[in-house]
Amino acid sequence: MAIEIEHKYLVYQELLPGLGEGQKIIQGYLAVKPSIRFRILGQEVMITVKNLHSDGSRFEFETSKSNVSIDEQEELLRLALFPVIEKIRYRVPFSGLVWEIDVYQRENLGLITADVELPSLDHPIDFPEWINSQQEITHDARYFNWNLGQKAFTKWEDS
Template identity: 45%
Template structure:
């Protein structure tokens, strides 16, 4: 079964900006519960449908399928629950790992999160100096939750 093992971190500073090129992303959810989510995404000029299972630790089942970008656009506009997630994703290689840094826009403006996918949950990581607090186990930072409760609506005590 395809399993995603991923850790998430807040990003500090902006030294990471010079290390990778960004690609615009739009994504929305057809359903998003703690047990499962079904997401549609446009990444640059490609469309995807992704089904994810419940997160256990840092792992969860994940199935992703390419779909025509015009289908993805129509699904985002007509079937997904607003607001949509808008972000620019930067891919940065660091010490043998690929980091994906999401700089959010729209309702989640001001939030920057780095994710790293691992081969196993105990894999050693050499952290770049722009990595801050780990938020892997904080569901507020799941994209599916950011669509339902955007960062712009968080009070100062939630940040």
């Protein structure tokens, strides 16, 4: 069974390294609990099912399809429970782990987060200088992608 142990943080944007080539992700949700999401990555679509465990780890099952037509992509967009989010993802290796930096677009413009997947619950994290280790947002529901689809980062000041 695939288990995911992930920690998510805010970043010091001014200290970010050169990010190079990123991958555009269009992400929407078909169900919230368990989380069933789709990601459109060019002509590939990934479907992921995730379920949170009480210890903070998550069950994760993922499958993908290549050469997805525009019609199929548009149907997925129509099926989404709420507006999709768009982001550019960059992968940055550091100290034996890979940090995924998400630079959000459109309604979430201005938000940049970074997450790291750990091999075990007790694995130590060596933080790069651009990670705000005091701003872990792993369990802050505002930053969950499905919530960013429902209430975008740029709308937070309105509440």
